[in-house]
Amino acid sequence: MATATNKKKSETPVGKHIRTFWKIFAIGIGLILLMFLFASWGFFGSLPDETSLENPEKNLATEIIATDGKVIGKFYKENRTPVPYEELPDHLVNALIATEDVRFYDHSGIDAKGTVRAFVFLGSKGGASTITQQLAKLFFTEQVSRNKLQRGLQKIKEWVIATRLERRYTKEEIITMYFNEYDFLNQAVGIESAANIYFDKAPTDLTTVESAMLVGMFKNSSLYNPLRNPVGVKNRRNVVLAQMEKYDFISESVKDSLQALPLEFTYTPQGHDEGIATYFREYARAYMQDWIDKNPKTDGSKYNVYSDGLKVFTTIDSRMQTYAEQAMDDHLSNLQKEFDRQNESNKTAPFRDLTDEETEQIMRTAMKRSDRWRELEKQGKSEKEIIASFKKKTKMRIFTWKNEEHVIDTTMTPMDSIRYYKSFLQASLMSMTPQTGEVKAWVGGIDYKHFKYDMVKTGKRQIGSTFKPFVYATAIDQMHMSPCDTLPNTPFTIPAGTYGLLKPWTPKNSGGTSGGMLTLKDALAQSINTVTARLMYRVGPRPVIDLVKKMGVDTKDMPEAPSIALGTADVSLYEMVGAYSVFANQGVYVKPTLISRIEDKNGTVLYQNVPETKDVISEESAYVTVSLMEGVTQSGSGNRLRSKWRVNDPVYKRAVTGYPYEFKNPIAGKTGTTQNNSDGWFMGMVPNLVTGVWVGGEDRATHFQNTGYGQGATMALPIWAMYMKKCYANEELDVSDERFKRPSKLTITTDCASWKEENSDIDGDDTDEFDF
Known part of the structure; x- marks a missing residue:
């Protein structure tokens, strides 16, 4: 007893402090372990179960894929398309590891060394969050709280989830999920969308300096965004390159040369109004919705075109689609200049041959069909108030041919904007392989953002x-x-x-x-x-x-009258191309096809197109009709396809060079011009491609004054010719220049x-x- 008393007396104050420290330390460790246990038990909010971890929920974009493999559009809530690890270039992965988590391959979700460093230096020498923790934060926690206590609890949950992720996934899978999940803004969710939107290329094609820019955005894509903060993005990119050199992923000389490069990117938005084939994509959206309604999943639920990651393989060729849109832009921008010039002396512009009452009726109908009218009507405004609003000037962005962006900012009344838009000539083009029915190009109008009405299939005009x-x-x-x-x-x-x-x-x-x-x-x-x-x-x-009718034309409204011989009936361009294809396909009709296959996100084929065919006329009759139409391009209204000079072309009359066409190969075709020059058509065929073009105003009263300008040979034929010249220039397309069979x-x-x-x-x- 005396010995124990002596020990107590001999214990120094330092010894007591040491004992107290270890007690506090043990209690702290225990509390931390207890906090982790509580978090894993869900005391701080639910954690994902194993099923959620194995199959993290994502909104995956549906891809619209051209026949040449290019993604021409997407439908999405979030523009995310996952890519496998194999499609991530090494320098992209290395840039991420060097910048965000250099010990990624050495830890199990939590970097102990980094955590201690962050704790000791209060984050001044770098944070401790690993790539796995950042993935956990993206996947499974709610919006980051600004409350320090709540944020601390969220951090604990992230640690727990990170350790679970490390047990269930390989390091490569974690890297891949992180790249596929991160939001780079501007509708770029995931590396696939980011690479395409910021550089117009696939992730596999990214260069080291481009990868560095994207990895730099992981710090804060809102702050380091090239559209809003190019200087900050370049500085951040150079930090990433410095980190890559620091950890021997690149040499010092490479780092120096790359850091000296200016910030360069090719912003390519993937909104529903941007990109190529916008009219076709809208058709594909409606097609998919109809298909979804008729084809439920195995559990009876419906597919979601905006989130199920479907892959829609189309017959559209992105190169031919691009050529078609370029041809339309090139010709219509010139044709519109002449149209506007003629309307300078037209007191009723853009209309002709109308009374004041008829003009007023057109404008009033357009006003009532407008979004503005519907919106104000929903707000409970009276008709008088709505009409008054159409006469008040307002700032707006309108379409123009005067710049590459095709938009200008201006101030005008909504009523004036209606008349302004009605002054534009519209156009459409459809190109199809007659033997298979595959539609290769589909241009429904001059600009989808401003003119959404599709004149390929929806619109019908006199032919x-x-x-x-x-x-x-x-x-x-x-x-x-x-x-x-x-x-x-x-x-x-x-x-x-x-x-x-x-x-x-x-x-x-x-x-x-x-x-x-x-x-x-x-x-x-x-x-x-x-x-x-x-x-x-x-x-x-x-x-x-x-x-x-056998050729696919809707004839229910076609009068049984002799006058139809001159083309008084209204027919869509879609129907006309399908019908003309019968002649090029030895008398067999093949229904135009645009969707060839649909797959789910796992690659399972959900739909495979089967061509619909029908014998219409004999092979001999088809060939003889083609022979007749060859005469149109040899000595008739389509002979300018072979002419050398432009002297007879009113649109290009100021040019002194020869026609850019001068086709030598067999071409069968037919021009079309309707009464008062309201519609100009050209249907042209070579053995393996049938292409139709229509040009005209939104209203039939919007037209040229005379046939010299208003005929199909002037309005529509040049678009066909420009498109075909581009197609022939690309030998990969294999467009035939042979004789018809x-x-x-x-x-x-x-x-x-x-x-x-x-x-x-x-x-x-x-x-x-x-x-x-």
Whole structure:
């Protein structure tokens, strides 16, 4: 007892402090362990279960993929498309590790050394958060709290989750998830979107300096954003490069050379209004929604086009799509200048041939269809108040051809903006492989952001003389006529009572009737209305309507009248390209296809397109009709495709160089011009590509004053020619420049020179005149 008393007396104050310290230390360690236990038990809020850890929930973007492999668009809540570790370049991974967590491969989620350093120096010499902890923070915790106590609890949860992640995933998988999850802003969620949006390339193609910029954004993508803070981003990029040199991922000389480079990036937004094929992407969105409604998941739930990470493989070729859009921009920007020039002296611009009352009605209808009207109506505004708002000037961003961005900021009244937009000529193009039905290019208008109405499939317009080949094809198929057969080029009348006519019908030719005889080939090349009327009189409207119906044209509103021979019916460009493809495909109709395959995020095929085909006319009749249409580009309204000079082209009349076309290969086609020059068409075919172009105003009263400018050969044909020149220049596309396939047994003569010699009449008249 005395000994114990002596020990107490002999204990120094220092010894007591040491004992107290270790007690406090042990209690602290115990509390920390207890805090971790409480966190793992969910006392500080729920933690993800093992299922959530194995399958972290993400909003994955649906990708729209062109046939050449390029992603041309996405549908998303968050623009995220995961990429595997193998597609992350080494310098990208090295940049992340050097900057964020150099001991990443040595710890198990928590860097003890870094934690102690951060604790001792209060974070002044770097934080302790590992890549795994940052991933845990991105995946499984709520928004970061500014309250220090709550943030401390969140940090503990992140540590617990980080250790769980390390037990379940490899280091490579953790790196991959982190790159795929981080939000780089500007709709760039994940490295795939970031690489494409900031550099217009895939992650695998990133350079070291580009990787350094993106890794630098991990510190704070809101602060270090190249669009808003290029100086700060460059400085941060150089810090990343310095870290890479510090840990021997790059040499000092490489670091110095890369740090000296200016900050360069190619901002390529992936919004729904930007990029290529915007009109097609809207079509694809509607198609996918319809497919989703009809094809539920195995558990009965519906796919979500914005979050399930579907892959939609299309028939669109991104190169051909780009060429088509460039051709339209190049021609329409020139054509619009001439249109605007002519309207300077037009008191009712942009309309013609309308009374004041008719103009007022057009403007009032457009006003009531506008978003502004609907929005104000929802707010409970009266009609008088709404109309008044359309007369007040307001700041707005409007479309223009005057700069590359196609937008300018201005101030005008909403009513003036309606008239302004109606002054623009619109256009559409569709290009298709006739043998497979695969649509290669789809341009529904001049600018989706400002003109969302799709004139490929949704819009229907009068087709003018582009309808005539269907009349000729019916006569060839039923009557075995030859392109060399002749008909009078004289006035012709179909009498009243014929085919339901209430009064006689006497069509006129745009250039008058010169008399004499014309071969069918010359008649179609010159688009002679009277000859087409004679053919219609012989075959009747019903067989022609039945033919185009088999070719995929909606005929329910097509009147059974002889006048359809001249193209009075309204038909969509989509239908016209599909119908013309029958001629190039030896008489077989193949329904146009745009979606070839749909896969889920795991690559499981959910849908595979099966082409829909139908025999329409004989191979011989199709070939003979093609032969007729070749005459259009040889000596008719489409001959400027082969001409050397521009002197006859009103749009390019100021040019002194030759046409940029000068096609030498076989081309079959047909121009079309509707009444008052409201619509200009050109349908052009080579053996493996059929392309149609339409140009016109939103309203039919918006048109050129004369046919010189308003005809299809001036408005639409140049777009076709520019597009095809670009396609031919790219040999990878393999667009045919060969002759159309000739049937093995051809009983109808298409060589008119030989036919004329063999069929001379004994009386010296070397033509056969059909009496109708």
